[in-house]
Amino acid sequence: MLLAVLEQGPLHGYGIIEALHQRSGGALDLPTGTVYPALRRLERAGWIDGVWSVVGGRKRRTYTLSRAGRRELAARRSEWIRFSGVVGSVLGGTT
Amino acid sequence: MLLAVLEQGPLHGYGIIEALHQRSGGALDLPTGTVYPALRRLERAGWIDGVWSVVGGRKRRTYTLSRAGRRELAARRSEWIRFSGVVGSVLGGTT
DNA sequence: GATACATAGGTAGCGTGCCTACGCATAGCG
């Protein structure tokens, strides 16, 4: 989901949390302790690139989806479709 | 998913694994090390009841969905629908 | 008779990752 948010353009951690909140219709309200470590992992994996900047006296780390991240996102998306289909078929009624 | 399989009638661990395999169209092939501990957890939670029996010289533990398990299954099903909807809306293209 | 596979149960330990609970810092408002 983090990669999907970054697909629409570079964003910093706090902005990503807000974007997830809006995109999910208010359902997601992820704490920073969940998102920031996750962004570190994504950066370490080479799927996003982080750059420091200062906006309004506050330090920001803006992340950009890398080429590898785009590939990863596509893979994860199709994986999710397969997965949710399987779960739906087992649970029944959803598919 | 285990609860959903047991919704259609009592079954033993090995049979549950096979049912999951069939219901998922061959996608799921869960190892015993995943399923047996999970069944223990479900039993400890009171959602399924296990009974020992001997069939063809082999010991079997047959599990039955309890009333609480039926409630839990209904809750988990609607939770899954909400959850997959949120993920789909964030990932985009699925919904 | 030996070997392999399907059936049927189980445990131990590793690794991952989410969440809670913190800490630090600045800008703006009442």
Add this chain to the structure above:
DNA sequence: CGCTATGCGTAGGCACGCTACCTATGTATC
């Protein structure tokens, strides 16, 4: 002067899926 929003981060606990094992019987194969 404190509260809230903005913005970053770490530490530790907990849950759980998976791999890798072990045991045992019935049946088919070589």
